[in-house]
Amino acid sequence: MKYRISILLAFLGFFAQAQEQLTLKDAVNYALQNKAEAVKARLEVQNSEYQIDEVRASALPQITATAGLTYNAIIQQMALVMGDQVQVIQMGTPWQSSAMVSLNQQIFNQAVFTGLKAAKTTREFYKINAELTEEQVIEKVANSYFEAYKTESQLTTVDKTIENTSRVRDVIKSLFDNGLAKKIDLDRIDVTLNNLKGNRQQLINALQLQENALKYLIGMDMNQDIELPDNTFEVSKHALVDESVNIENRTEIKLLEKQGELLALNKKAINAESYPSLSMTANFGYVGFGNDFPWFAKSPGAAWSGASAIGLNLSIPIFNGGSVKAKVKQAQTKIDLLEADKRDTRLALDMSLKNAITQINNSLITLNVQKENVNLAKEVLTNIENNYKFGLATLTDLLDAETQYADAQNNHTNALLDYKVAEIALIKAKGELKSLTQE
Incomplete structure (x- = not known):
């Protein structure tokens, strides 16, 4: 009985988890904990x-x-002349053994000290x-999340259109049954x-593919069901931009600056090959020898x-053929190349900031226009439906109005996606992507 209850509780827990909504904050934080790139970076x-x-x-x-x-199977002999006589002396004993403890301590080695700074x-x-x-x-993750939500919004629009068209179809069917409409x-x-x-x-198929792509990007099990909340496409206040944003705070710049420090230390370490080095050595032990096995x-x-x-x-070091000088010049060339990359990166980041500001302002204008267009299309559809019931509008007019209303809703959804993508670009340009983990 206890076993059955445990299984039931586990099933209910999984079901509750499966029905839990996945917000953008949840998706981002899940990715930072589980996605391979983030895990490998840590x-x-x-x-x-x-x-x-x-x-x-x-x-x-x-x-x-x-x-x-060591066992000397054949011991070397040496001849010595003493007076008028030649004597042969055996050099060593059959058995030799040693046990030593040695110490080596660097007292001054610029390469080692520079290497320690480079490691830090x-x-x-x-x-x-x-x-x-x-x-x-x-x-x-954010861009993939919004793409999936766009498709989900389009699916909602189609469902509403199907519901409305089915209602119109029922009206036409009733009129046809009463001889008031054509087949x-x-x-x-x-x-x-x-x-x-x-x-x-x-x-539905496109949404499934996009949800699978989103699960992959955040490192989630493909069998896990996800549901996106209805307020995903809310317009935030990121459009209020201070154009005095300092791009020096961008992570890309910080990374290049730190890379420059590493290259400078690399050049210093190469120069250190020309410096003297001083070390201390010490050893202590015992040496055993004799005709018998020396142990015991x-x-x-x-x-x-x-x-x-x-x-x-x-x-x-006195002379190394100029190899150190050549390696120092190579190290300096790498530093110069990095400086060129820094200038180009700063220019690119400044451009991305200006473009992001322009894009989000344009997206807001388009979004407001599309929102007003949806309201107008809905009003037109309502009027034509009423006129059609009284024979004052044709079916073509009604179908056109239905199509225009659906198109207006889809255009509004696309405008929302463009706005959210521009919003992500702006947050990135300001160096504030981490804020998405806290919203």
């Missing part, structure tokens, strides 16, 4: 922490323990890149109604001796 930031640890480790003491065991800057670069990736995901009028209205039903099925052997079969050394290593 992993890149996490990986940059490991890169810092790796570079930092090269500046810390490097301690190594080594051990070795790389972490900041990946953080900004993650922000840019999230903004790109938000823009794609051709009934056939024409039936053809119109069938065409509308065919258009409705096409819109007692004298005189084997003997052990302690060994230790401490030293400084100074490396001064």
